[in-house]
Amino acid sequence: MHSASSTTGEPIRIPGEFHYWQNRDKPHVKRARLLFKTLFRFDPELPQDVIETYASSFYTADPVAEDFVDEVYLKGDPVKGRAMLDKALEEGIDAVPDAPASMKRLFAEREIAPEWLDQEKVAYGAKIFRRYGPELFTFFGAITLEGYSNNSVVKPLILTGAYAGGTTKTRFLETAAFWNDVSELDALVPGGAGWKTSMRVRIMHVFVRRRLINHPEWNEREWGVPISQGDALITLMAGCIAPGFVLRLAGFRTSEKDIEALMHFWRYVGYLMGVQPPWFPSTVKEGLQFSFLAYAAGANQAGEDGTNLCSSFNDAFAPKEEQLKGWRQKLQARLDHGVHRGFVSFFVSPATRQQSGIPFAGLWAALPLASAPAVFATETLVRRFPRLDEAVDKLARRRRQSWLDRHMGKRKAEYTAVAHFTR
Numbered sequence: 001m002h003s004a005s006s007t008t009g010e011p012i013r014i015p016g017e018f019h020y021w022q023n024r025d026k027p028h029v030k031r032a033r034l035l036f037k038t039l040f041r042f043d044p045e046l047p048q049d050v051i052e053t054y055a056s057s058f059y060t061a062d063p064v065a066e067d068f069v070d071e072v073y074l075k076g077d078p079v080k081g082r083a084m085l086d087k088a089l090e091e092g093i094d095a096v097p098d099a100p101a102s103m104k105r106l107f108a109e110r111e112i113a114p115e116w117l118d119q120e121k122v123a124y125g126a127k128i129f130r131r132y133g134p135e136l137f138t139f140f141g142a143i144t145l146e147g148y149s150n151n152s153v154v155k156p157l158i159l160t161g162a163y164a165g166g167t168t169k170t171r172f173l174e175t176a177a178f179w180n181d182v183s184e185l186d187a188l189v190p191g192g193a194g195w196k197t198s199m200r201v202r203i204m205h206v207f208v209r210r211r212l213i214n215h216p217e218w219n220e221r222e223w224g225v226p227i228s229q230g231d232a233l234i235t236l237m238a239g240c241i242a243p244g245f246v247l248r249l250a251g252f253r254t255s256e257k258d259i260e261a262l263m264h265f266w267r268y269v270g271y272l273m274g275v276q277p278p279w280f281p282s283t284v285k286e287g288l289q290f291s292f293l294a295y296a297a298g299a300n301q302a303g304e305d306g307t308n309l310c311s312s313f314n315d316a317f318a319p320k321e322e323q324l325k326g327w328r329q330k331l332q333a334r335l336d337h338g339v340h341r342g343f344v345s346f347f348v349s350p351a352t353r354q355q356s357g358i359p360f361a362g363l364w365a366a367l368p369l370a371s372a373p374a375v376f377a378t379e380t381l382v383r384r385f386p387r388l389d390e391a392v393d394k395l396a397r398r399r400r401q402s403w404l405d406r407h408m409g410k411r412k413a414e415y416t417a418v419a420h421f422t423r
Contacts, residue, residue, distance in 0.1 A: 012056045013059045015058045015059070017152060018058065020296050020297035042285065044288065044293075055297075056278075057277050058223070058224025059224045060225070060230075060277070061225050061229065061274075065106055066206050067102040068102040068106045069207065069210065084098075085103075090196075092191075110190070114268075126182075126183040126185075126187065126188075129243075130397055133396045136243060136247075138340055140179070140239070142347040142348050145310045148309045150302055152228065153231055155223070155226075159217065168312040172316060173408050174414070176403075177404055178413065182194030182198060182269050205227045205273075212226040229277040233270075233280070236270045237263075237287055237294070240259055240263045240266050244262055249372065250371060250372050251373065252376075256284050259287070263281065263287055310355075314358045317340040318337055319334055336406075338364045341364055341365075342367040343367070344358060345360050346365045346367070346369075
């Protein structure tokens, strides 16, 4: 077990599941480090104090939003609390005359722009994010399977029923709706769709955290607190580093400038959601180093729970023929399922698929490579003729919304915490 002390001499809490120091000399981590050096021409290891700061962030959550939930929902009237939150989001905090101090503090935090914020860079990052179209949703879902090896990630999903069994597609679509909301035009300005959605998801996370922390299966010593700053930072960085580099295989010509904008965009989304870790990568190099750290620190102890999450996601878009009307709907459903399985087969490692019992998708697995020439040509034309940029952005936005409408139908994302645990 690694132990550390802060600059004040106080011991730093590091969860038992954080295995960076135990893993750094293991063959798989050594191979990854060598590959990293070969590809990127620098050592991926971060300074010791940064690693310790990150490890300790698994014990940090969102005290500002938690104070609000404790005062207004848990000690007060939950129905009134939800009504107050909705009114403040739709009309502003001043429209809630009886808003308690904790609520005013929560909304005031969002009105103060952090000193690092560059709104133009946020807007540019959102546009880069939109450019990937709806395929990015499937890509994100697929690469998440690689993270289903740690209990701090897996247990909240398993115990709440999210991404497990029949709820998998519903929960995934809500997440995709969130991605769509926060990255639309002007989504993050006060009153924008993403500005409101990020708050609703933030409050939902508090409820899940509050309920899980006292669950008999939750092991705080080993995993930290549920939905911690540490786990949230992994999610934010996956939103920029992974597509920025990996989706080059699918033809996207994402530059380092683009990736930095994606990082800035996701940092601000995280800020609005209460994800304000003590250290955040500020450059693409640091983002890559963090990705290596997250990989090397993995404990791979989630066992059957992680396996079940992986297999549930792979099967999530399987067509339910009895619910489909007409040959067009059935054909579209089979196409969507094929694309879904193809992305899983292409972007998820064979070891993870084998461990989870996910069968290879056959020719569907070649889809990202097969579409690469057309994507690359479009990217090249946009770079050469900037006037095409707006048209390509409109098309990507339309395709994303069409994909969501097709799968969600008339149902709207609710972003509410589950009332009961699955066990």
